[in-house]
Every structure is written in structure tokens, then in C-alpha cells.
Amino acid sequence: MKKPFEELFSNTATKLQASIIRELLKLTQKPEVISFAGGLPNPDAFPVQQIHEICPDIINNSNALQYGTTEGVVELREALKKRMAEKNVKCELENIQISSGSQQALDILGRILLNPDDIVLTTCPTYLGAIQAFGFQEPRYEVVEMDEHSVIVEDLEARLEEIHKRGDGERLKFFYVTPTFHNPAGVTIPEKRRKEIIELCNTYDVLIIEDDPYSELRYRGKDEPLLKSLDTEDRVVYISTFSKILVPGFRIAWMVGPTELVKKFVIAKQAVDLCTTPFTQYVAAEYLSRGYVNQHIKKIKEVYGRKMRIMLKSMEEYFPDGAQYAEPDGGMFVWVRLPENINTIDLFPKAIEQNVAYVVGTAFYPNGGGLNTMRLNFTHPSDEKVEEGIKRLGNVLHQELSE
């Protein structure tokens, strides 16, 4: 080409820039670095034997090798309907949509719901992948504060009231939230608050996107009800994934939502990728219908629960008092808040020098801020590395806080 690509790119593409996170993550790829930066499951928690047992049957099923329907494989949606019923979510097949990972569900929901300058209400911090997916549509973000029990309901109410008072009610398209083992904050909304959130959203007639990749990964305490199970007015769009309870390498997630929304989603998805990988959808369907999933979740919880306890114990031992964090009951992350004068972007090269890495917290702030925060993943490194890495990071923090 003679003309520069800048002249060819769309306005959207021009605004898409490689994120600082991506650049920082490149530094973590040296083998000597212990990385708490990823969000990866541990290969020790992959049900390899079960996949070996299932695959030959799937290869013999020509439907698994052919194009599939955009809605998703019926056998998988049937199995998910059963599973959702066990979690007190009643739905029909027409409400269940398969997507190529949760990320695709977020992307397509953004495309079918958001115009530029529409409002997305979410927590602060919130999931980075959602900010990236919704970002294509250039929405405005309004944020709700959290405490150690996640969403502060009074703040949610204040935001909703404010948005409606200033006449922006129609531009508010949804409230996006990860109620259980929040990414990145690690916190979980208790039942009482969940009910209050549903009530508030009923009052203000707000759609809720409940992103739930982690609720099966509870290592202590009792399960909280899904927001979707408390939904009385068909306003919750529920998203979950096989990435954490089977393997991420299959790229299978599912969404449960209002019929009309799912119909529109299907039309959009057809133009986006025709269908999600039928082969791995069939494997996931068998994984559910053969009952492997619950056995295997037990194993995952053992492995990850142990790692979480090692991380929390190590943090208690090695972290300075100035580093604050809420102890999660499950999921994959611990969220750390440092004194306001510490900037975790500036701190990053010093951590890498000590061969330890984290994700800078500001990436999770849709309107900027959070420069004194970081996210630590405990599921991917080995047990020994979790302890050793926290020790190294503790040293870095001690030094920084004493300066």
C-alpha cells in the first residue's frame, strides 16, 4: 500500500491501542519471573482423563465436525438447562445461547445494546475484558463503589437516582457486575444485598448483566444465590463459562437471557462467527451429561483452595501493614490496595527486577484511577512459587513503603 494504514483504519480502530497491560505483560515472560499477573487456570486442574474418555465418541459424531447452529448445540443447551435449574434458574432452550467464551458474549451484548455515549453502570474496579468489549461502542461509564461485601447498595441507588434525575435514564443500558468472587476485587455480594440490587433495578427498570465465571470455585463459606435466580422480571442476563470448570482451550461459554434479547443476539452472532466451535460444544455437553463436572469441580476446589490459603498466609507473613486486601472466599484473585502515594505502574519494573509480576490495578478502572492497586492471581503458579513470589513481592513493597 502507498497510503498509510492510518488513512484506512476506521475511527474505532484508530482509538484501539495496544494496552499498557499487554506491554507490561510481555516483561513477565522471562522464565525466572513468578507471575501473579495472568488469569489462567492451572493445568493440574484440567480433567485430562475425562476429555480422553469423551473425545473418541465426539469424533464419531458427524454433527460435531459440521457447521452448527448459531444458537449452539441442542444437547449442550439441554444439559445447561438442567444445570441452571439446579441453581434455581428456570429457563427454556430459547433463553440459552452458547458463545465463543464469555468475552464474545460481552462483545455482542455491547454491540446490540450500546450506542456511543450510552451509559454502562458498573462497579469500580470492574472486569478489564468487559471494558475492552464494551469499549468498541464508546459508552460512558458510571461507577458504583464497593466495600469488602462488594457493591454498596446505597451508592448504587444514589447513582441510579442521579442518572434519572438528570434525564439520562434512557441512555442507561445496563448494570454490569460480577457478583461472586469479583474480578479483580475478589469480593462477593451477600444474599441480602443481592435482593436489594434486584429490587432497585426493578424500580429503575434497569437490565443487569451478571458475569459469573467463578461461583463454582468456592473454597469456604456458603453459596450465594445467583442474581438470575432472584430475578422476578426477566431483567438479568446471566453469563458463565466452561473455562474454569472444564478448560479455557475449548472456548465455550453460555448466556441465559430474555427471549427477545437472545433472538437479537443470534442474528448478530451469525454475522460475527456463524457458530461457536461445535466440536468442543459436544465435548462440554458430554462432560455435563456424564456427570463428570461435579466430581471434577471438587478437585479444582482442592487445588485452588490450597493455593489461595498459601497466598493469604504468605501475604500475612511477608506483606507490610500498608498493603490492604480483603480475603476472598473463592475465585482466582486477591486485590491489593497500597497507600495513595504508591503508583503500581512505577513499581512494576522494580517487581520485575525481583522476578515477580502482578497486574496494575488501574487497568480495571473504566474512568481511570486506582493507581495504588494491583491484582494477584493465585491459581496458576505452583504452590511453592505462590509462597516464593509473595515473599519477593513483600520485599518490593517493604522497600517501597519505607522510602
Added chain:
Amino acid sequence: MKKPFEELFSNTATKLQASIIRELLKLTQKPEVISFAGGLPNPDAFPVQQIHEICPDIINNSNALQYGTTEGVVELREALKKRMAEKNVKCELENIQISSGSQQALDILGRILLNPDDIVLTTCPTYLGAIQAFGFQEPRYEVVEMDEHSVIVEDLEARLEEIHKRGDGERLKFFYVTPTFHNPAGVTIPEKRRKEIIELCNTYDVLIIEDDPYSELRYRGKDEPLLKSLDTEDRVVYISTFSKILVPGFRIAWMVGPTELVKKFVIAKQAVDLCTTPFTQYVAAEYLSRGYVNQHIKKIKEVYGRKMRIMLKSMEEYFPDGAQYAEPDGGMFVWVRLPENINTIDLFPKAIEQNVAYVVGTAFYPNGGGLNTMRLNFTHPSDEKVEEGIKRLGNVLHQELSE
């Protein structure tokens, strides 16, 4: 929800409507209907045994079960680099991008290249999936006429000149074309025209998207060079897929393009679905590197070549003179043009009554028209059904043309 979903949907979503094709296709699902409407490969042409041989090794590779990079699995891109070199396309790994089917490549290219009202130059008719993918961005289409040797170069030149003369040169973002065994038209651009097209696009500095799902499926005649292999100015973005040479159910395609374009594609794709299914990418990589692919393409060509000959012979026998078609040398489709007064949408229920189905041709016209055309797929039905279906359709056409 209390408010209707129409108030929540984005402008883009509001314009997305279930297509007439989708509605018509529902009628073809009765088992007694012989359908030439799909675009499906035949399960007899799936390399089931080879997949059985490969899969156990892939399951034992934890990278295949983990999240993958957005660019795609390195082993697959290495194997594709070799394969492209055999087709006289020299490229580096950084030029090769994996996507979740060709459809995703088209969608993301549309997103990163097109603003509303930008111009897409393409053939008339053109691939329906491309119209759907680019449609999100609401471009204008300018169309180039085709004859039995595909793109009429003089018409391409006239269009380019006209666009530039009226000052729309900057809004013209690319020329989208399927040079070999065109979908739906079945025709192929000969080498001389290919060189002229490249020259013209060099002169007018136009990006070319070469969609090439079918060139491996040649049943007679000699191979034509890929446009990408004739590209001297890095202006061809090449797209191909494993859907026709392995299986569609793996959802693996690849793109070879200019470094800068691929970089932007990666940033967009990360927000769209993080990565394409690593598991099936690894299977595809082994399928190439074990050398299964060329053996298997021979088998596919036998099966499909036979079906094409049966269809063409049956058309000769059973179709009325008023039905015109160019005989393809490969691919999956025969394109039929009826007298101007015949409307294939109106004809459709009559065909269904005779238990035979096709795709109405107007779906492939980005600016409307083509009401007297239809597309016939010969790869999916059994040999017997190809003949029987053409006989039935011949009856329908004879009756219609005699009225």
C-alpha cells in the same frame, strides 16, 4: 423488563433483522426435502480417522487446553507459513493471523476498516456472509459486473475511475473478491485478469481482500495463482479456512496480511473473543505437519468432483433452455440465472411443494436485484439426491417457464 427491548437495542441492532433466507431455510428442514440450499461440506469428506489419530496427542498437550495467544497457535502459523510458501506466498509469522472461521476475519476487518458510508467495492453477486459481516458498519457497496470468467476488468477500472473522479477515493476502503470458484457464482478469474486486477489496484492504491475458501477444491483444469502470490505492494489480505479441507466444526481460518493491519486486527480480536479455540488449532497444526492434508484433499476432490458432474449432467438433462448457468471447475456451487420475469422468491414455495430447495439469489446482491437467480450446492446431498433433486427442480422450472 418493563420498557420494550426496542428502546434498549442499539441503532445497529435495530437494523439487524432476521433475513428472508433464514426464514426460507426453515422450510427446507423437512426430511423429504432435497436441499441444494446449504453450503455444507459432506460428512463423507471428513477425515475422521486422521482426527482420531491426532486427538489423543493434543489432549495430552496442556497448551491446547489453556487460553491461547490472540494471534493464534505458533505451531499452526508455522505450518501455514510453509503451506503458503508452496503457493508462492512468502510471509512471516507476524503476517499470519488465526480467526474463528473466515466469518470472524470478515467481521473484524469490517470493524477495523469501515466507517459508516465508507465504500466496499465487490462483485455482483457477492458472498452473503461478507455482506452480513460488513453490514454492521453500514458501508455503501459499489459493484463490479462478472461474466463466465468472473470479474470484468474493464468494469472494475470504470468503477475505480468513477469513484476517484467524484472524490470518493478516500472512502473506498477495499475491493472484496472470491477469485476462485466464486460463492455464489461458481466462476474463477483466469491468470491474465488476476494480473490486471493487481495492476489496477496498484494504480488506484486499493486494498484487496481475497477470500479463498475453495481453491483447493478444483475438479478439473489447472490451478490459478492466488492474488496474494501476485501481490507486489503488500495490498492483498488473504483469507482461507480449514472448513473445507478439514472440518467446519473446528472453526479455524487464517488470514495473511500486511503487518500493520494484522497488529490492529490482534488488538480488536482480543476484545472480541480473546483467542480462537486452541484445541482445534493444535489439531489443525498436526493435520498439516503430519502431511494428512494433501492426501485427504485428493479424497474430497473425488467425492465432490463426482457430485458436480452428476449435478451438471442432470441439469443438462432436466433443466429447460431458459435456465442459464456457467459450469464451474470446482468449489461447491452452481449459479443459475432464469428469465427476467421469474422471481425465485415466489418460486420457492412451489419448489418446496416438490420437495426441493435452493437459495434465492437476491441474498447475494448487496444493493438488491438478482430476483431471477438461485444458488445450488452440490457437495452436501448424496449422489442419488443430487440427481433426483435436479429432476424435481427441472420440473418446477419447466412448469414455471411454460406459464
